[in-house]
Amino acid sequence: MNRRLLLATLLRTGLAQTVAYRGELVVWLLTTNTPIIMLIVWTAVAAEAPVGRYGTNEFAAYFLASLVVRLLTGAWVIWEINEEIRTGTLSMRLLKPLHPFLIYAAENIGAWPIRIVFLLPVVPLFLVWLGPSYLTRDPIQALLFVPCLLGAWGIWFSSMLCVGCLALYWHRSISVFDVWLAAYLAFSGYLVPIDLFPVWLRDWVELLPFAQILALPVNTMLGVIDRGRTITGLLLQLVYGLSFTSLALLLFRRGVRRFEAFGG
């Protein structure tokens, strides 16, 4: 098997699937608008008086960076797995001599070029509105932002795989993911920057996987944490990513033996 050709074909197919429905793609990307709403709400709050270290511009920088991170690290595999297990179409993936996780991953990664295109207006907006001083000035940290993004996507994707594989045991696991999503919204910094949390809570929240999915890459991009904290965060991402992937593989291997391949 030519691995490079396989990877290129998987990514090309993923991209082709993403752009198959242009209208749906635009609507779907617009649904990632929570950071913009948060930006409007928090800048209005900060216009009265700064909240912690956040003035209007700091909130704007934080939520524009959140939008960038969210768009680049999104995944949808949970819905795909659930639907395929429930309808039995997972069978078609199981017949192929390639682990379905790799195909799911390629389909999700294949959408990155389109996501980057949608980010293009955000970058000039950031620079014109706020100027480059709100971005990290440390070139090493700027480079570390890339693995931070990959790590964030890895945790998000592999945690979705874990929850998705529960459908092999319970037929549907979307409700479990809803709980996971609620925890993500609360503890990732998506709605409120984590450093506005009370200190006793913040110290714990910063260790959770949710903070590594959003707050870590955002704060690295903005340079509000030092290089050491970024590297610690990267290590945490690695631990969470590997743990979730291993758990997902285990759940899948055992779950497939219970799979009933409904329909057809």
Add this chain to the structure above:
Amino acid sequence: MIAVEHLVKHYRVAARSAGIGAALRSVFNRTYRTVRAVDDITFRIQPGESVGFLGPNGAGKTTTLKVLAGLLVPTSGRVQVGEFTPQDRRNAFLRSITLVTGQKNQLIWDLPPVDTFDLNAAIYGIGPDDMKRRLAELVSLLEIGEIITKPTRQLSLGERMKCELTAALLHYPRVLFLDEPTIGLDVTMQASIRRFIRGYCRRHGATVLLTSHNMADVSEICDRVILIDYGKLRFDGSITQLVRRTRPYKRLELRFSSPVEPERLQALGDVVLQTDSKAVIQIPRERLRASMESALKDLEAVDLTATDAPLEEVLAEFFSQRPDARVRR
């Protein structure tokens, strides 16, 4: 070789009555029952054989096929396909088989079939030159050159089925599990798919296990049939043996230039159909020769054809003689 020994596959399914009360009760107290989809079946298929796997709906055909394809794990029993145990789902095993089902797609719905073919070529490690040659062969045999660049969702059922077959056979599998491959297709398309499958097996020496409710599929593709009902094996042999065992008669189709009295026809055998110019009579096999001579000489038939009963009728009769011992828990 495919070897199935004492294969058992049971499902545990939730059971509840209709209505809102039963739905609410099932939240707190769910009851289950065990369905014996496949119940101790044993058979062997030699390499290169084409076997029809037949039975009424719910007989356990598709479950057996899914076990053989490695999608389901048997409750008990032993299954071997070539040198592989399907449930291990080794890559070498998955490369050697294919499962085509009329009710599930492997084609990527939003993209043209050619994208699925490319993806399969990459997954199965088919080199570009090989892929070009194989695709050209399959496209020409199935006459799909015009459609492989149209989005799958815009193809007709027949066109999609042909593309499904192409996607399923690009890696030249040695074992084909075909689950109702002609379901929903018009007669021309059915004939073309059957012709293609026969040709593929001849060229590649492939083994086929086919389930279908379409008896033309079975009679044209298979040399042997295995009949199952309620998960149990009821017959394993050639189509001729099945017909002789179930319907030990021949059918004599006679054509006349003028009407013949019914009594004269009844003297030959059981009259199945009679019109002014035509009659169909059922005759015990051992009396066939004498009856043919008599039809030509005494009844002055102008044309005469002897056939077996249609396979549909044979199967309907076979399964109507079901044993009563079919308790399901």
